[in-house]
Amino acid sequence: MGCGTSSSMKDKKSEKALKAALVIQNWYRGHSAQLKTRQRYALTIFQSIEYADEQGQLELSNFFSFMLENYTRLLEEDSELVTHLFDSNIQDKDRQDYWVLIDVPDSYCGPRLQFPLTFTDIDLLIEAFKQQQILHAYYVLEVLFETKKLLQQMPNFTHIKTSPSKEITICGDLHGKLDDLFLIYYKNGLPSVSNPYVFNGDFVDRGKNSMEILMILFVSFLVYPNDLHLNRGNHEDFMMNMRYGFTNEVLHKYKLHGKKILQVLEDIYTWLPIGTIIDNEILVIHGGISESTDLNLLHRIERNKLKSVLMPPIPIDGDHATEKGNKVGTTITARGIRTNGSLSEQLTKHEWEQVIDILWSDPRGKRGCYPNTGRGGGCYFGPDITSKILNKYQLKMLIRSHECKPEGYEICHDGKVITVFSASNYYEEGSNRGAYIRVSSGTPPRFFQYQVTRATCLRPLYQRMNAVESRAIRMLKERMISQKTDLIRVFQLQDSSKSGKLSVGQWAFSMENILGLNLPWRSLSSHLVTTDKDGNIDYMSSFQDIHIQKPVKEVQSTLIETVYRYRSDLQIIFNVIDSNHSGLISMEEFRSIWKLFKSHYRVCVDDSQLDELTERMDLNKDGSIDFNEFLKAFYVVHKFDKLSKSDTKVA
């Protein structure tokens, strides 16, 4: 340009540049903040629906009790069902013999374990699973039997000592996400005498490699029983597995021996320790505590008697009323329902509740202890409860898991409670980070965060957010369509002028009233409905992009809707009835169950077409129903979807 550029021109230029930079920075930050908000909203949606489902799960246990009470035919004729539901041990001897007879063909090219196991077996498994190999059922069962034997020797709470040279690593929920376990072992090192671990429950369900995670963890445990600690989570429960995917995974991967594996697992779960105590200072348990948590009692109880959270102890006298609130109780008047040695086979109600609190509770900011209405089990405990219980047992800190956190961990209650969650991308790729904690006496805990990604380079934030958000909205819309009739009823009640329109406030009220998910409806409305220029909502547009596929055209929508809404529950119920895992139940059983189901869940639906429905779906003409096929026919179609049917699962 040449000399002579005056300094004032330069100033003007840099002033313009400054303003331009500011515009861009402000815009960018606003945009980022919006993205983060959308992520939060999506997470809230996922979480609300997840907890509502958990509530549904606990409701199911009430139904089983109700069913036993009323379905007398079952009691008389099908004692096998009863024993399946409530009985404890088929003899061990029976199981071991079975396993030894399994043959591993020469053609099997998966990993072969050598007992007694050593650290090379851990490596072997990891390498094999990285190549998506499946461990043969023979080895699976061998690992399971050995694990059970060892677990039976463990106390309810393992006491651990650390030192400055021996830190311990605490991991939270993994939920079948194998990549996260690989990452942890890679970043933090394999377990060993100098590198101990605590895995704080919920190893299974939801992710697709629960089996592989269990195998790696159990083998690690067998090799280093004093340095690899496993705590029971609320998903280490065969009833939860039926709803949340692990049962399906096992039966799918192990078509021949899956049932056997599931049986052994049922037992193993009950032998998992309840928690660990580190340096007499830190209590590590899966869920949380309640105001009545009694650690001394918990040390003493026979933990293996708690089969499932959905199997509360049945009172022998008919004197127990169900308590209000979250406690899952029963109102059975038992008359010899149980076959042998009933009383000694179960925990007392008080003991049972103590364990449920440990596995299901969540910390909250509000003081006091309240029933955990979100999940339907355990409680919400406030900072005062934490202080009280920690002081009572001279502890300093509580480390727990059970809740997904965007950053993988969260500290609350004034630093006394830490939540650690180790399944990154739990709800959807990009939804959250995972974390683990390293702890040793005398030093503050150190946190390590990560996020597994399938892509070689991370997609930009806005693309990840779009994916997370669309999936959350899809799930929400599926909830909405499953309650379509009830929603329309409430909408129309408020639409006195029959205009088809409601104010935002009225629409939000209706949604919360029927769906009860405690979501920010006003902020979400733009994703769910169309709004006119006056700001009023066309409420029928709530259902425009989505419908439930009718397996048979002429059947009433309300019946379809009801079966769709309860499909997960029905699948579990059928699975339990079908005690020999044939996949079939008789037409008569189906009708009786449906009748009981309607009555207990108080669904008002005209099911005169139910028979027609089952017949028309060309199910077995011999009077039995393949219930999995039946339920699969009820799925949701998203109008603007490239992948529809293959994407939606029944349970």
Place this chain on the structure above:
Amino acid sequence: MADDRDREGTEIAVAEFHKKIKEAFEVFDHESNNTVDVEEEEPTGYIRFEKFLPVMTEVLLERRYRPIPEDILHRAFEVLDPAKRGFLSKEELIKYMTEVGERFSQEEMEEMLSAAIDPESNSIHYKDYITMMVVDEN
């Protein structure tokens, strides 16, 4: 008469804003104690809902913090690109964003680059970038 209706209209609007703000607040108030964290280097404080509500209501009523229009954003980029090449080099963008104005942190800079940069030319074609981001906003 019209005045009354106007006032009533505003009251209803305010009440609706209040509900909307409360809903949004609750999403971030994960401890359910009516406070949200303030993101700072070392979070020292929380914002209480009672304080947040009137401020936010005013912000919404007065329609502050409206999204920045596309053309203004485009002009801002053009100021930084006086030769009108249609792009900024990676170094130029980094220089402006991290040294001038309300400077970006390293994390923010990396975040912006991940979406904005064309890896082959190592530059940001801002017209395309803006179009892509604005579509996403809607």
